[in-house]
Amino acid sequence: MRILCVDVGTGTQDILVFDSRRELENSTKLVMPSPTVAIAERIRAATQRGEALLLSGVTMGGGPSHWAAMDHLRAGYSVYATPAAAQTFDDDLDSVERVGIRVVSEDEAAALANVTRVMMRDFWLEEIASALALFGAQATFDAVAIAVFDHGAAPPGYSDRVFRFEYLAERVRAEGSLAAFAFERHEIPPRLTRLQAVAQTIPADLPALVMDTAPAAVLGALEDPRVAAQERAVVVNVGNFHCLAFRLAGGHIAGLFEHHTGELSPHQLESFVRKLMAGTITNQEVFQSMGHGAVMFDPRDVQPPTFVAVTGPRRELLRRTSLRPYLAVPHGDMMLAGCFGLLRAWAARDEQVAAAVNRVLSAEC
Numbered sequence: 001m002r003i004l005c006v007d008v009g010t011g012t013q014d015i016l017v018f019d020s021r022r023e024l025e026n027s028t029k030l031v032m033p034s035p036t037v038a039i040a041e042r043i044r045a046a047t048q049r050g051e052a053l054l055l056s057g058v059t060m061g062g063g064p065s066h067w068a069a070m071d072h073l074r075a076g077y078s079v080y081a082t083p084a085a086a087q088t089f090d091d092d093l094d095s096v097e098r099v100g101i102r103v104v105s106e107d108e109a110a111a112l113a114n115v116t117r118v119m120m121r122d123f124w125l126e127e128i129a130s131a132l133a134l135f136g137a138q139a140t141f142d143a144v145a146i147a148v149f150d151h152g153a154a155p156p157g158y159s160d161r162v163f164r165f166e167y168l169a170e171r172v173r174a175e176g177s178l179a180a181f182a183f184e185r186h187e188i189p190p191r192l193t194r195l196q197a198v199a200q201t202i203p204a205d206l207p208a209l210v211m212d213t214a215p216a217a218v219l220g221a222l223e224d225p226r227v228a229a230q231e232r233a234v235v236v237n238v239g240n241f242h243c244l245a246f247r248l249a250g251g252h253i254a255g256l257f258e259h260h261t262g263e264l265s266p267h268q269l270e271s272f273v274r275k276l277m278a279g280t281i282t283n284q285e286v287f288q289s290m291g292h293g294a295v296m297f298d299p300r301d302v303q304p305p306t307f308v309a310v311t312g313p314r315r316e317l318l319r320r321t322s323l324r325p326y327l328a329v330p331h332g333d334m335m336l337a338g339c340f341g342l343l344r345a346w347a348a349r350d351e352q353v354a355a356a357v358n359r360v361l362s363a364e365c
Contacts, residue, residue, distance in 0.1 A: 001356040003346070004141040007213060007338030008122050008148045009034055010063045010240040011313055015128060016339035017137070020356035023363070024331055028137050031335050035122050040064035046116040047072045055081040055088075056109055057120035058197035061148060062088050063241060065120070073100045080104050080112060085120040087193065091153045122148050122194070123201045143207040143353075145342035147216040149242060150194040165258060165283075165293035167191065172297055176252045178219040182211035182345035209346045213237075213338055214244035214258070220341030221311045223330035223361060232305035234277055236269075236325070237337075238312035243269065247276050247296075247305060254298045257281055259291030261314055270321035277304050311337045331361070 003018040015030040043065065046053050053072055066089050069079050079101045081089075086096045086103045093103050104112070123146055129139035154163035167189075171180045183189075185199040185208045195210045202208045217237040222228050227235065236245040238261060247255035255276055259269075268289065275281035279296050286294040308325040310318045311334055318325050330340050343361065347354035 001143070001353070002138070002141045003143045003145055003343065003353075004125075004128070005145045005339035005342045006123065006128070006147070007216060007336070007342070008061065008146065009213060009313065009338075010036065010061065012037075012335070013124075014335050014339060016336050017132070017141075018339075018343060018357075018360070020360055022360075024360055028132065029333070029336060030128075030131065032131075034061070034064075035124060036061045036063050036065040039118055039120065040068035042116075042118050043068035043072055046118075047075050047077060049116075050077060052078040052112075052115045053080065054104075054109055054112055054115040054117045055079065055085040055120050056106075056117065057082070058084050058200055059087040059193050060085075060120045060122040060197065061194070069101065070099070078102065078115075080109065080115065082106055082109050084197065087153075088120055091193070092156055121201050122146070122198050125202070141206065143209070143346075144202050145209040145211070145339075145346055146198050146202070147211045147213045147338045147342055148194055148198055149213045149239075150192045152191045153193045161287065161292045163191075165287075165295075168256065168258065168292075169295050172253045172256070172295075176297070177348070178215045178222075178246070178253065178341070179345040179348040181215040182209055182342070182349070184209055184349075209342065211342055211345055214239065214242060215246075216338040216341035216345065217311050218244070218246050218337075218341065219344050220330050220337035220339065221309055221328035223337075223340045223344070224309070224328040226326060227307075227309045227328050227330075230305070230307045230309075232303060233307040233309060234273060234305055235328070236273060236308065236310045236312075236315075236318055238269075238310060238314040238317050240313055242292075243312075243314075243317075245273055245276055247279075249298065249303075249305070252298070255279065255281070255294070255296040257286050257291065257294035259286060259289070261317065263290040264317065266317055266320050269318055270323055273308060273318070273323060277306075277308070279304065 017028040310325040347357040
């Protein structure tokens with residue numbers, strides 16, 4: 001069984017070609033610039049040439065691509081976008097137009113001349129397959145698993161942060177496990193527009209699983225034997241844009257908080273982690289400091305964990321604190337934690353996948 005796993009972040013896309021016939025050490029692995037970073041470079045090139053820009057495709061992660069598009073407008077050049085592509089920047093298309101991006105229909109987009117056309121999408125299957133083929137690696141797959149961060153499409157006037165955190169809490173209350181944040185394509189909730197968009201770009205004949213990035217990374221961190229050995233632990237994923245911490249007890253989620261990484265100082269992050277460990281963290285204090293929120297789920301879990309593990313590209317933010325967290329290195333590769341989490345999430349719901357994943361990943365522990 002060959003599964004293409006792609007963990008799409010703000011800075012990088014981390015790629016693992018899982019092959020149940022190979023040792024994990026001999027698997028093909030790539031850490032490449034994320035799609036939003038690559039698209040930002042294409043937009044900047046159009047700005048340098050002084051060309052109008054047309055964004056089409058589907059909703060994807062923003063950040064660098066959004067900033068580049070706004071720089072393009074400030075330089076005095078036009079930006080057009082189809083509705084789905086425009087929702088990369090804001091679910092409210094009126095808000096997109098108010099900042100100067102002209103939203104056009106697919107027919108209008110097709111008729112535009114003298115524009116640089118940029119396709120918006122998080123999943124670059126053709127590019128990945130081409131890169132593999134250049135090295136003589138097999139570029140066919142039995143299934144695809146993709147992780148992206150999805151705020152969800154909040155109703156007009158509704159806080160994106162509240163909407164996102166309500167979703168996190170609902171999923172935990174429904175199932176209580178990290179794998180609850182993974183969906184096969186027919187299961188994706190309508191509110192998760194970015195996951196829906198990713199699924200649209202996966203060939204229909206390929207079985208597909210999509211998942212939120214932070215739970216995928218934390219689930220992958222549990223592949224580290226030292227983390228897996230803990231009955232109780234707090235595991236923190238410090239991403240480039242978002243920081244999410246889970247308090248785990250017996251494999252179940254006992255509490256969590258989520259915040260914007262850029263809004264956190266090391267001292268502030270340490271304080272929130274310590275309060276999560278103690279069970280005293282409140283939603284109000286996290287939200288009022290520009291985070292998403294916090295919640296404790298199981299009042300019976302009164303024994304505070306003493307073990308803290310951290311993963312993610314900005315884990316240095318927590319490493320420098322007096323918590324002295326353990327730097328999780330699942331299967332020797334922190335950057336692929338999300339990919340390992342995707343595999344474990346799929347294994348939790350599919351016996352055939354479980355047999356293949358357990359045979360390879362368990363042999364590495």
